[in-house]
Amino acid sequence: MSKQRQYALASLVLLVILGLGGYFWRDDSPAPAPTLKHSYTKALAMAHNGQPGAARVLYQQLGRSDLSAIRRASLYAELPNYPSPLALKLASRDVQHDDPLVRRAAIASIQAMLPGAQRSLVLGPMLDDEDQSVRFAVVDALLGLGPDEIGLYFGPLQHALVRYQQALAQKADDTAAQLHLARLYLHDNSYQEAAGALDRALQLDPENLQALATQVELLERQGQTDASRQVLAKALQQRPDSAFLQHELGRWLLRHGQDEYALLAFARALELEPDNNDYRYTLATSLHQLEQVDAAQKQLETILVHDPANRKARVLLIEYWKETGQLQNVQILLAQLEQLNPDDPLVQQGL
Incomplete structure (x- = not known):
């Protein structure tokens, strides 16, 4: 046999061996289905x-x-x-x-x-x-749940709450941690501790609007209404185009029984931030409270146009339409909800 034929035969055998090796060593586990x-x-x-x-x-x-x-x-x-x-x-x-x-x-x-x-x-x-x-x-x-709602877990919850406060207190250089700590203390009616945590948060970030809003609430809870109003007014004077602060002003006015002025503040907040569905929802509830039902319904309809998944807005709009006897509209909303989730409790309940 010539050397040329020997080389050709050897090459053929090598290819067969590599082919068999590739067959036996290949990964037979199925690739994830593209549909999955x-x-x-x-x-x-x-x-x-x-x-x-x-x-x-x-x-x-x-x-x-x-x-x-x-x-x-x-x-x-x-x-x-x-x-x-x-x-x-x-x-x-x-x-x-x-x-x-x-x-x-x-x-x-x-x-x-x-x-x-x-x-x-x-x-x-x-x-x-x-x-x-x-x-x-x-x-x-x-x-935020009452003792009756918490039931047997009241003791464990208090124990975990103390541990939570201790863990957050160790993060003295973390604005978010100090702000959350202030909220926990505020819930616990520990006003002095809440003030300390809030001071640390504001020292770290004097422009933090969430901290300013918490400071307003803390002062209110301590009966310092004038001081709370002054803090909010100063913040608004510095940032008149802050949708967040306008919304907080509306909440403050609501808490003090000035519903009509609150409505103006909520409308201003939404004007400054028209894509904020939370602000639009608050405006809707405020309009409804002042018996401007049609306007309230339109705000909720707008939410659902841009955010059909928003069940909270859908449920409230169903309630408002039931109040005004617009049962055909209620049926339309329920039918849409059934398309999204046929097992929704509201669908099961029906009209």
Whole structure:
């Protein structure tokens, strides 16, 4: 056999060996199906945008076991707009998830979906979670409930609250931590401690509007109405085009029985920040309180045009239309809600 033929035969044998090796060593695990890859993104977009069938695909994604923690947490941010027994079941299961990020997201979702006493029953056991951030998330979720609503978890909640305050107090150079600490003390009626935490927050960030608003509330709670008004007036004088401060002015005026002036402040806040649905919702409730029902309904309709997933606005608009006997409009809204989430308690309840 000539050398040329020997080289050709050797090359052929080598190719066969490499081919067999590639066959036996290849990864036979199936690649993720493209539809699954895209279904998470699609479900998140459908839920966020309030598209028909949103609840179904959202529940399907939360039923998966292969999602990353950050993706799972992102889905829970949308879940409160799609309440149902299944939604609660999914969230209640994930308060036991391995990742604290998912547990905190599930806790926040349950907080938004359940009223006080029921929330306490579901979240109370999490006050002894191994992760400190999860325990503190439960405190935030249960804060503001009365002793009767908290029930057997009142003692554990107080214990966790003290630990929470201690942890935040150690972050003396963190504006957000000091501001949150002030809020916790304010809830506890510990005014002197709240003032100390608030002073530290304002020293770190004198322009922090949330801190200024908390300072106004603290002064009010201590009976210093004139001082609270002066703090707010000074802040508004320096920042007359702040939508946040205009909204806070409206809230202050409401607390002091000046509803008509509050309405002007809320309208100004929305004028400065027209895409803020929270401000528009507040304006709607203020209009309704002053018996300007048509105007209130129009504000809520505007919210739903731009944010169809906003269940809070939809539910309130249904209530307002029921009050005025516009049952045909109620039926339209319920039909839209059924398209989003046929298991919504409001759909099940009907007219």
